[in-house]
Amino acid sequence: MKxxxxxxxxxxxxxxxxxxKAHADIVELNLQPHFIKRLQPAKPGKVVLISGGGSGHEPLHSGFVGLGMLDAVCPGQIFTxxxxxxxxAAAQAVDQGAGVLFIVKNYAGDVMNFEIAAEMFEAPNATVLVNDDVSLPKTHSIGRRGVAGTLIVEKMVGAAAEAGADLAACKALGDRVNEATASIGVALTSCTVPALGKPTxxxxxxxxxxxVGIHGERGRETVPLQSASEIVEQLAHAIDEELNPQPGQSVLLxxxxxxxxxLIELHLLYxxxxxxxxxxxxxxxxxxxxNFTTSLDMAGASLTLTMLDEELIRLWDAPVNTAAxxxxC
Known part of the structure; x- marks a missing residue:
């Protein structure tokens, strides 16, 4: 391992x-316990957004703290x-009196720990569960995973919260964006978790x-290496089966x-x-x-498609000032 x-x-x-330190104009780090928050607090009466999860997916989530997106994030150890x-602690530090919206990727540990925190937090709160990974069936025992679509939920809901939407509206919007989003990924290599010292x-x-998911785990099948065109067709077909987009539909790719x-390969895939x-x-x-929702040093990529309307386009275009x-602005 190098x-x-x-x-x-x-x-x-x-x-x-x-x-x-590199982004001291945007964020502030709290060490005990670990969380990162906006340097300039949100205005009073704003719904605040908190996300987080295991590290190793950078810039998700820390890179999305700032104006127009997240108010705080909680990083765990790598893939934990x-x-x-x-x-x-993050919720108490950034709460501005209008409630807290937790944005959670659908992994068992994240779901359980955010649920515990929500119960402990003695103020209005709600949760958006992101499960955009269509590589798993809807009937999967633990449900579909939250992957790259998480960024899109955070951006659009962050814009709505910045514009003054209340907690119920932010929650409903997050659920709507999640339902309009589908992702699937493919890996050419595994990743190496530093504590393990070898590919997973x-x-x-x-x-x-x-x-594949984003924690170095295997995907649904190992298949022969194919051309980029063949890979994209497989990924896109899985998304088409899920979203069934119709001609004339506006989308975010x-x-x-x-x-x-x-990037030379990612732009080819695009x-x-x-x-x-x-x-x-x-x-x-x-x-x-x-590279926005990564799996350490894994070679691979995912496609995400979100079906748009005029409101979602406006929210995507709204000002954002984060590290990533x-x-x-």
Missing amino acids: KFINVPDSLLEDSLKGFA SPTPDQML FELGENEMEMG HVNGFGGTP QLAAQHWEKRGLKIARSLVG LRWG
């Missing part, structure tokens, strides 16, 4: 300190849920893993890298995916390409 690291046990805290005391699974030179895939949906009469109204997304 990584820029001192010891695995100190990696998270050292990285968080570096992140907070944060604890309820982190979530409670092995793939042959001519193999790829279809339907997000091509997300898992950390080890260069070109192929855009061609797929434009041939079917869809309008690619908005786009996002890059910044426009309109």
Whole structure:
């Protein structure tokens, strides 16, 4: 294992300190317990948004703290849920009297710990559960995972909260965006968790893993390596089966890298995916390409499609000022 690291046990805290120092104009780090919050607090009466999860997915979630998105995030150890005391402390630190909306990816540890924190927090709160990963069936025992679509939920709900939407409206919007979003990913390699020191699974030179999550776990099947065009067609077909977009529909197309895939390849995937949906009469109204919801150093990518209307386009376009997304400010 070759990584820029001192010891695995100190990696998270050292990285968080570096992140907070690099973006000291936007965020502030609390060390005990760990959470990151907006440097400039939200205005009184604003619904505040809190998310989080295991580290290793950067810039999700810390990179999305700031104006127009999240008010605080709770980072756990690599691929490990944060604890309820982190979530409670973050909620108490940023609450502005209008309630707290927790945005939670559908993983068992995250769901359980955010539920505990919500019960402990003695103020109005609600939860949006993100489960956009269509590589798993809806009937899966623990439900579908929350993956790259989480960013889209956080951006749109963050814009609504910044504009003054109340807690019920933010919750309803988050659920609506989640329902309008589908994602699926493919990996060419596994990732290496520093504490483990070796890849979490092995793939042959001519193999790829279809339907992976974002925690270094295997996908739904190991298949022969294919061309980029063939890969995109498989991923897009799974999304089409889920969303059934009709000609004339406006969509947001997000091509997300898992950390080890260069932009030259991600933009190729975007070109192929855009061609797929434009041939079917869809309008690619908005786009996002890059490494945003990663799995450490995994080589791979995911496609995310969100069906848009005029309100969602306006919310996506609204000003945002975070470490990883910044426009309109």
